[in-house]
Every structure is written in structure tokens, then in C-alpha cells.
Amino acid sequence: MDERRNFIRLLGGGVVVAAGAAALATWWLNSDMPAAALEIWNGPGDEPDARKRAVAYAVTAPTAYNRQPWLVDLREPDAIVLYCDRERVQPETDPYGRQIIIGHGAFIELLVMALAQQGLQASVQLWPQGELSGEPRLWPHVPVARLRLAGGGVPDPLFAQVLRRRTPKQRFDLTRPVSADILQGLTSIASAGGMVNSAGTVDMARVQPLRKLCAAAARVELTTPGTAMENLQLLRVGPQEILAHRDGFSINDPALRIAVALGQFDRRAPASEDSLSFRRTLQLFEDQANTAMGFVWLSTRGNSRTEQIAAGRAYMRQQLRATDLGLGMHPMSQPLEEFAEMAPHRAAAHDMLLGSAFQGGAQGPTVQMICRLGYPMAPVPAAPRRALPGFMMA
Ligand SMILES: Cc1cc2nc3c(=O)[nH]c(=O)nc-3n(C[C@H](O)[C@H](O)[C@H](O)COP(=O)(O)O)c2cc1C
Numbered sequence: 001m002d003e004r005r006n007f008i009r010l011l012g013g014g015v016v017v018a019a020g021a022a023a024l025a026t027w028w029l030n031s032d033m034p035a036a037a038l039e040i041w042n043g044p045g046d047e048p049d050a051r052k053r054a055v056a057y058a059v060t061a062p063t064a065y066n067r068q069p070w071l072v073d074l075r076e077p078d079a080i081v082l083y084c085d086r087e088r089v090q091p092e093t094d095p096y097g098r099q100i101i102i103g104h105g106a107f108i109e110l111l112v113m114a115l116a117q118q119g120l121q122a123s124v125q126l127w128p129q130g131e132l133s134g135e136p137r138l139w140p141h142v143p144v145a146r147l148r149l150a151g152g153g154v155p156d157p158l159f160a161q162v163l164r165r166r167t168p169k170q171r172f173d174l175t176r177p178v179s180a181d182i183l184q185g186l187t188s189i190a191s192a193g194g195m196v197n198s199a200g201t202v203d204m205a206r207v208q209p210l211r212k213l214c215a216a217a218a219r220v221e222l223t224t225p226g227t228a229m230e231n232l233q234l235l236r237v238g239p240q241e242i243l244a245h246r247d248g249f250s251i252n253d254p255a256l257r258i259a260v261a262l263g264q265f266d267r268r269a270p271a272s273e274d275s276l277s278f279r280r281t282l283q284l285f286e287d288q289a290n291t292a293m294g295f296v297w298l299s300t301r302g303n304s305r306t307e308q309i310a311a312g313r314a315y316m317r318q319q320l321r322a323t324d325l326g327l328g329m330h331p332m333s334q335p336l337e338e339f340a341e342m343a344p345h346r347a348a349a350h351d352m353l354l355g356s357a358f359q360g361g362a363q364g365p366t367v368q369m370i371c372r373l374g375y376p377m378a379p380v381p382a383a384p385r386r387a388l389p390g391f392m393m394a
Pocket of ligand 1: 060061062063064065066099100102103106165166167168169248330331332333334382383
């Protein structure tokens with residue numbers, strides 16, 4: 001009798017374990033992005049505070065590596081003070097902090113738009129305690145911008161695109177060219193402010209060498225140990241890692257997840273050039289570059305922090321406009337990166353796009369963003385964002 005009971009208990013337990021394992025496997029191999037990591041894309045709901053509502057829209061802004069490097073101080077009434085979260089700098093790929101500051105420009109643009117949508121006008125004072133200078137790791141804790149709020153904000157039609165915007169990372173459709181009219185629609189919007197110049201091409205004779213440049217520059221980023229390691233450390237593989245970080249590159253690929261679970265994915269050293277993961281990553285970058293159906297770029301006369309902010313604001317508007325036009329617009333920043341190994345490609349990019357040499361530092365004409373254009377063949381997934389309290393200064 002006892003034996004029988006034990007047997008039944010064992011059987012029951014086994015079924016439970018088997019059912020549990022099946023549920024676990026289904027959950028584990030499910031390639032959906034965890035819903036909590038995407039909650040920001042539902043909007044701020046019934047949040048009553050206009051400033052917090054605006055911040056909820058602003059954190060959907062694009063940033064290099066989806067780092068979301070913003071800290072917001074709401075302690076002063078009728079003001080929003082923005083700081084850079086210095087723990088989120090990328091010293092290898094972004095040694096001068098140019099890209100991170102562009103991400104602050106994008107944030108400011110969305111913040112201003114979201115406030116205007118609620119009838120509030122923001123006057124933006126950049127660098128109230130002076131510009132950030134020098135190496136990002138050593139930046140002092142000083143504000144990037146202070147926004148003073150008053151009545152009289154006028155809604156911006158582009159605001160309708162904010163929660164629809166996505167950065168497409170997949171191949172574009174090689175059978176669908178981008179028209180010169182659409183390109184014109186993009187470049188005109190970015191040039192409006194004056195400080196940022198925008199240009200582009202959909203002429204294949206010009207597109208081809210730019211495709212090659214982007215693919216070659218991606219290879220340099222992947223084969224330079226410092227930048228390769230920085231990339232590797234921002235990989236978020238599977239739902240647990242994606243949920244824990246909600247930034248970086250989110251990958252839900254089952255093969256990679258199994259490799260991680262089996263301890264076979266080594267993140268202490270860059271992947272060797274003959275490894276599967278290196279070849280897959282390079283292939284991804286090459287597919288992106290080689291399916292570019294056009295390019296659009298933003299440049300400034302110099303490379304001051306204020307110009308970088310202006311470039312970020314222009315980029316934000318341009319990508320919202322692309323969203324409105326149903327066009328994919330995807331930054332390929334590698335040729336513009338300032339680490340030493342990239343110097344020949346950076347020089348080539350400046351020569352090809354501006355017809356001038358890159359001088360470096362805060363001097364001379366600088367390409368701030370280069371993006372490929374085209375039509376994605378499937379819906380573009382939303383990228384994760386961290387929870388709002390993480391952006392608020394205590
Ligand atoms: C300054 C800057 C540089 C970027 N460079 C790249 C890049 O080189 N490659 C890329 O795939 N995405 C690049 N992006 C796009 C981000 O990866 C993307 O915005 C981020 O992953 C969040 O996704 P989302 O824009 O769909 O919300 C860049 C964005 C910014 C603002």
C-alpha cells in the first residue's frame with residue numbers, strides 16, 4: 001500500500017515536473033520581448049504631473065547602444081533640470097562623449113514637444129554651469145540643460161509619431177527604392193533650425209561606396225579589442241537579462257540563450273574572428289550596410305557640445321518625420337567613431353560626405369550622424385526602456 005502511494009506520489013510529481021519543464025521551455029524559448037521592458041511605449045497613462053508625463057515620452061528618445069543616459073531633477077517647481085548619467089558613458093566607442101550628448105539633444109527635443117502637447121512652453125538653457133569638457137569618465141556633475149516652464153506651448157504635429165518611432169536594425173527591401181522626394185522631406189526638416197546641416201543621397205552611384213564604408217567600419221569596431229569588449233558587455237541575452245537591464249542590445253536568439261545557459265558564451269574576451277558569434281554579428285552589420293537604399297547625414301560647422309545637442313534635436317525630428325513617411329532610418333555610427341583604429345574610415349566619411357578633412361576635437365566641420373534609409377520588410381520591434389523612477393534624481 002505504502003509502495004503504491006509512493007509510486008502515485010512519484011508519478012504525480014513526475015507529471016508536475018514534466019509539465020513544469022514544458023512550460024519553462026516554452027517560456028524560455030519564447031522570443032517575445034518581456035512586456036515590462038516595453039511598458040514605456042504605452043505612454044504615461046493617467047500620471048497627473050505634466051513634467052513626469054513629459055519625461056515618460058522623452059525617455060523613448062534614441063541613444064547610442066540604447067544606454068538612456070539621462071538623469072532628471074524635478075525638485076524645483078516649474079523647471080526640469082537634465083544631467084548626464086556618467087555611469088552610462090562608452091569610453092571606447094565614444095571617447096569624447098559626442099554620441100552621448102547627441103542622445104541628450106534627442107531627449108530635450110522630445111521633452112519640449114511633450115510639454116508643448118500639454119500647453120507648456122519650455123525655454124531651454126543649455127549648460128547653465130558651463131559645457132562638459134574633456135574625457136567623459138571625468139566629467140563633473142553639472143547640468144546639461146535647465147528647462148523653465150510657462151504657459152503658451154503649441155503642440156507639434158510630429159508628436160503623433162513619438163510612440164510609433166522605432167529604429168530598424170533588419171535588412172531593408174532591395175526592391176523598394178527611396179524616392180528623391182522622400183529624401184528631400186527628411187533633409188528639409190532637419191535643416192530648419194540653422195545650426196545643423198542635413199544632406200543625403202539615394203543615388204546608387206553614391207550609395208554603393210557608402211555601403212562599403214559602413215561595412216568596413218563595422219568590421220573595425222568588431223575587431224578592435226576595446227570596442228568589441230564594450231559591445232559584448234552591452235549584449236542582453238534572453239528575457240531575464242533584458243528585463244534586468246532594459247538597455248543595450250537585446251537578443252532573444254534561442255541558440256545564443258542556450259550557449260549562455262550552458263556557460264559556453266564567454267563574455268570575458270571578444271569573440272575570435274573564426275567564431276560563429278563573430279561571423280553572425282559581422283553578417284548582421286554587413287546586411288544592414290548592403291541593404292541601404294539611401295543615406296542621410298547631419299553635420300555641424302564645428303563640434304561644440306551645443307552643436308552636438310542641436311544635432312540630436314535635429315536627428316530626433318528627422319527620425320519622427322521618417323516614421324510619419326513610413327520610411328526606415330537607421331544610424332550606422334561606426335565610421336564616425338573617434339577611437340584611433342577608426343581614423344582612416346572617419347577621414348573617408350568626412351571626405352565623402354562633406355568634402356573636407358576631419359580635424360578632431362571641437363574644431364572644423366563634423367558629421368554628427370549618418371543613417372541608412374530603406375523600407376523594412378517586417379514590423380520593427382520596440383526597444384526596451386528602463387522604468388521611470390530610475391531616471392529621477394532623489
Ligand atoms: C548618437 C546615436 C548613435 C547611434 N548609432 C547606432 C549604430 O551605430 N547602430 C545602430 O544599430 N543603432 C544606432 N543608434 C540607434 C540606437 O541603437 C537606438 O536608438 C536604440 O537601440 C533604441 O532603439 P529605438 O530607437 O528603436 O528606441 C544610434 C542612436 C544614436 C542617438
